[in-house]
Amino acid sequence: MIDGFVAQRLEELRQSFLAYKKKASLFGKAFAVVLLFAIAVAVVFKSVLNPVITIVIGVVLAVLADSPSKSYNKKAAECKAEFKTLYKSEFARGVLYESLEDVEYIENQGFSEKMVNSFDVVSWGNRFSSEDYLKAKYRGITFEQSDVTIKHKSKDSPARTTFKGRIMKFSYPKTVKDVRICSRKTVVINLGSGSEYSSKHVVTEDVDFNNKLDVWSKDEQEGFYLLTPRFMEVLKRLAEKYSYVCFHFKENDLYLALETERDSFDCPMDTAIQYEVERARIEADIEETKSIIDALYMENYN
Amino acid sequence: MVAVVLFVLAFLVFLIVIGCIVGLWYMVVYNSLQKARVKVQEALSGIDVALTKRYDVLVKMVDAVKGFQRYEQELLTEVIKLRTGMSMQERQAANEQMNQLTEKLNLMVENYPELKSGNQVTELQRAIVDVEEHLQAARRMYNANVSDYNAKQVMFPGNLIAKKIGATPEEFFEAEEVKRADVKIDI
Numbered sequence: 001m002i003d004g005f006v007a008q009r010l011e012e013l014r015q016s017f018l019a020y021k022k023k024a025s026l027f028g029k030a031f032a033v034v035l036l037f038a039i040a041v042a043v044v045f046k047s048v049l050n051p052v053i054t055i056v057i058g059v060v061l062a063v064l065a066d067s068p069s070k071s072y073n074k075k076a077a078e079c080k081a082e083f084k085t086l087y088k089s090e091f092a093r094g095v096l097y098e099s100l101e102d103v104e105y106i107e108n109q110g111f112s113e114k115m116v117n118s119f120d121v122v123s124w125g126n127r128f129s130s131e132d133y134l135k136a137k138y139r140g141i142t143f144e145q146s147d148v149t150i151k152h153k154s155k156d157s158p159a160r161t162t163f164k165g166r167i168m169k170f171s172y173p174k175t176v177k178d179v180r181i182c183s184r185k186t187v188v189i190n191l192g193s194g195s196e197y198s199s200k201h202v203v204t205e206d207v208d209f210n211n212k213l214d215v216w217s218k219d220e221q222e223g224f225y226l227l228t229p230r231f232m233e234v235l236k237r238l239a240e241k242y243s244y245v246c247f248h249f250k251e252n253d254l255y256l257a258l259e260t261e262r263d264s265f266d267c268p269m270d271t272a273i274q275y276e277v278e279r280a281r282i283e284a285d286i287e288e289t290k291s292i293i294d295a296l297y298m299e300n301y302n
Numbered sequence: 303m304v305a306v307v308l309f310v311l312a313f314l315v316f317l318i319v320i321g322c323i324v325g326l327w328y329m330v331v332y333n334s335l336q337k338a339r340v341k342v343q344e345a346l347s348g349i350d351v352a353l354t355k356r357y358d359v360l361v362k363m364v365d366a367v368k369g370f371q372r373y374e375q376e377l378l379t380e381v382i383k384l385r386t387g388m389s390m391q392e393r394q395a396a397n398e399q400m401n402q403l404t405e406k407l408n409l410m411v412e413n414y415p416e417l418k419s420g421n422q423v424t425e426l427q428r429a430i431v432d433v434e435e436h437l438q439a440a441r442r443m444y445n446a447n448v449s450d451y452n453a454k455q456v457m458f459p460g461n462l463i464a465k466k467i468g469a470t471p472e473e474f475f476e477a478e479e480v481k482r483a484d485v486k487i488d489i
Contacts, residue, residue, distance in 0.1 A: 205445065220443055221345075
């Protein structure tokens, strides 16, 4: 469990964040109210007061009323950043150390953009961020993972999230040329190199699997070689659970993308922290990784 | 008179268009059947490659343990004979013989633990598992392609053309009879 002092500090930060957000919201509304009042006064008393001067005075007062809002937003962001760092370093890290071996966890670092691009498991965008780098071992298999968020922003539209979730990298003991297994709905997304167009589409004997996932392989038989019945069951379960999943086997590496639509080790701040619930959530994510490793029988090769 | 000529011309154009559509349809269906047949042949060669690899690894394994049971090597060289152009039954029979030999070899390794003292036998056991997995993959791929090819021949419109071009259903690579039989347990 978590240290009492740390828990107290986290709760203080959470309360401060909520308080600052509330004040920022209040002063933000004051801006609109003062401006509208100034316009109303200028219209009603136009015979007595100069409307232009009235509106200018109103705008100046509105801006002055809004400046505390910006200040409170900045303080709220600082509280949130400190909360995140403390939560991850003191609580999430502890759960990871209990569940895995040889843990290396860096909360404010992640995979580089170039590295994720080379994995070829997600469609691309022009806004990239990554954090929560984790390297650990399970049953002799070393893996790395990171939270990745990719967005696409064009000139005329707001930024659209194209991927938010976990990306993982494993060393895979079997040598495979190039096999990619992705959720069905992502067939039309360009995965960067366009290599799927030189691969063959593998159709398995499992109709349900074929409806949920697409398999592309340079060598059709390699696709069947990797798709053992147990692994196919894991893939189907993942495809049902997540909006997007992609496995890319290349040479002796396996790259995996799971669109979880959330950050792995973040904690919601709008309610009191329930440590048991958060622990269970982190452990469930770790169990997911373990089940993937078990399904691929990696432990048989060490 | 002009009307009749125009009518005949229109009818001819109609026939030509219909003919083109039918021809195009025939070409598409024919090519689809041929492509499916080629995929079956490719998959069959994959099975042959996997069977050959399995045979080669078993030969090495038998060489590694030959000091312990001489007759097993004879069994391998005399009974299991892989050749080109084997029928599906012959392939299945050879595969089943290799299954039985693998079981005997594994049993021998269990009964003579000193066999594992060197790395060779352990590596070969691992290689046997790997080639068996490749054989399973080749079998599944072959059966999936055969299923697709056979389905095209019985479903419309492929069934209209299949008989004309001499296409016949292909055999599946069946599961071994031993494994399909009910398991008997003596208590």
